[in-house]
Amino acid sequence: MICPMESHNPEMLVAYAAGELDVEAASALERHLAECPACASLATEQATVWKALDAWEAPPVSPDFDRRLYRRIANEVHLSWWERIVRPFRPVALRQLIPVTATAGLLLMAGLVLRHQGMVAPPQARAETVHAEQVESTLDDLELLRQFAPASSAESVHPNAM
Amino acid sequence: MPCNVVRATVLGAGMALLLAVTAAQPALCQRQNRQEEFPIDRWNRMSPEQREKELAKLPPERARLIRQRLRRYNQMNPQEQQALRERYRTFSEMPPAKQEIIRSRLKEFRQLPVERRPIVHHEVEGLRAMPDAQREGRLNSDEFRGRYSQQEQQIIRDLTEYLPDNGGPRTSPN
Numbered sequence: 001m002i003c004p005m006e007s008h009n010p011e012m013l014v015a016y017a018a019g020e021l022d023v024e025a026a027s028a029l030e031r032h033l034a035e036c037p038a039c040a041s042l043a044t045e046q047a048t049v050w051k052a053l054d055a056w057e058a059p060p061v062s063p064d065f066d067r068r069l070y071r072r073i074a075n076e077v078h079l080s081w082w083e084r085i086v087r088p089f090r091p092v093a094l095r096q097l098i099p100v101t102a103t104a105g106l107l108l109m110a111g112l113v114l115r116h117q118g119m120v121a122p123p124q125a126r127a128e129t130v131h132a133e134q135v136e137s138t139l140d141d142l143e144l145l146r147q148f149a150p151a152s153s154a155e156s157v158h159p160n161a162m
Numbered sequence: 163m164p165c166n167v168v169r170a171t172v173l174g175a176g177m178a179l180l181l182a183v184t185a186a187q188p189a190l191c192q193r194q195n196r197q198e199e200f201p202i203d204r205w206n207r208m209s210p211e212q213r214e215k216e217l218a219k220l221p222p223e224r225a226r227l228i229r230q231r232l233r234r235y236n237q238m239n240p241q242e243q244q245a246l247r248e249r250y251r252t253f254s255e256m257p258p259a260k261q262e263i264i265r266s267r268l269k270e271f272r273q274l275p276v277e278r279r280p281i282v283h284h285e286v287e288g289l290r291a292m293p294d295a296q297r298e299g300r301l302n303s304d305e306f307r308g309r310y311s312q313q314e315q316q317i318i319r320d321l322t323e324y325l326p327d328n329g330g331p332r333t334s335p336n
Contacts, residue, residue, distance in 0.1 A: 130205045132216040132228060138201045138250070139231045144268040145249050148283065148325060 001032045005039050013039060017046030200247050202235060252326035260324050267320045270313060282314055289322040297322070 004012040015021050016029050033040045062068075079087070205213065217225040235243070253261060274282060289297050300306055301319060310318060 128204060129208065129212060129216065130201050132220050132225065134201050135205050135232070136220075136224070136228050139228065139235065141253065141265070142202075142235065142246055142250055143231075144265060144272075145253060145326075146246055147272065148268060148286070148321065149245070149249070 001028050003032065003036055003039060004029075005036070005042065010042060013042050014046055017043060017050050200250065202232070205232070206236070249326055256324070256326070263320055264324050264326075267317045271317050271321070274314070274317075278314065282310070282318060285310070285318050286321045286325070289318065290325075 004010055012021070012025075012029065016026060021029065029039075033043055208216075217228060220228070238246070253264065256264075271279065271282060289300060292300065301322075307315070
């Protein structure tokens with residue numbers, strides 16, 4: 001028999017441990033296992049796994065398990081579109097509500113403070129100082145622009161100085 | 163659980179961004195408006211003491227003239243003030259080089275003989291109202307060249323092109 005490990009066929013050993021090999025193949029493999037320590041080792045490990053699985057007992061299913069399962073499936077089918085959208089975020093909203101709310105609150109406060117500074121300061125304090133030269137320069141420009149105001153303006157062409 | 167952390171991060175970041183933009187927008191707009199505010203409006207909002215303090219930095223005669231010119235401006239009717247303010251705003255948004263061209267030409271215009279000013283003014287108004295092709299034809303015509311001096315032609319060309327009206331300059335400022 002060709003060694004299952006050397007021929008890269010360990011599945012044969014797994015099938016043997018699971019009792020899935022026919023009698024003839026199992027006998028041939030057992031003869032090989034007596035001569036091949038590598039395959040024997042793997043077969044022993046697999047046997048241990050199977051024994052452990054056989055020893056495990058599934059917890060008993062509650063009597064109304066099926067009824068509750070089918071009710072949940074039915075509920076799932078009848079979810080509204082809004083519930084389908086919101087549902088993925090529901091655990092987040094519950095578990096992360098505090099940090100998210102705190103962050104949002106801080107940002108809102110920062111925004112309100114910025115807004116407050118611009119709106120409530122008294123007009124005189126809010127007004128930036130304008131230098132007299134800047135006013136003079138603006139008046140110069142206004143005077144120039146005014147003399148060339150549209151023809152409808154009475155001031156055009158012959159302006160009074162501003 | 164890591165999936166929940168990702169969801170929480172995405173949700174939190176989205177909310178934070180939305181709130182930050184909503185909250186900061188009025189302040190930003192207000193700051194921008196203040197930056198573009200008409201200098202004379204800002205001057206008028208200063209306290210009398212502040213205004214006098216600023217004027218005191220200039221020679222008395224110059225300060226007196228500024229007071230006088232401000233008084234005239236403040237006595238203009240609101241519609242005229244608004245039109246002028248709009249014109250100034252468009253002008254002040256132009257590149258400095260173009261502003262300087264307009265200033266120079268308007269100063270030259272002011273130096274023209276009194277009887278020539280209405281003629282030049284009328285020509286500019288007419289050209290600004292014309293379609294491009296017609297205006298080009300007029301500017302290159304013998305009649306135009308024969309009617310105006312070299313200096314007047316330059317004034318007319320530049321003012322036709324760059325002078326802002328309440329709707330902005332006739333052509334793009336750039």
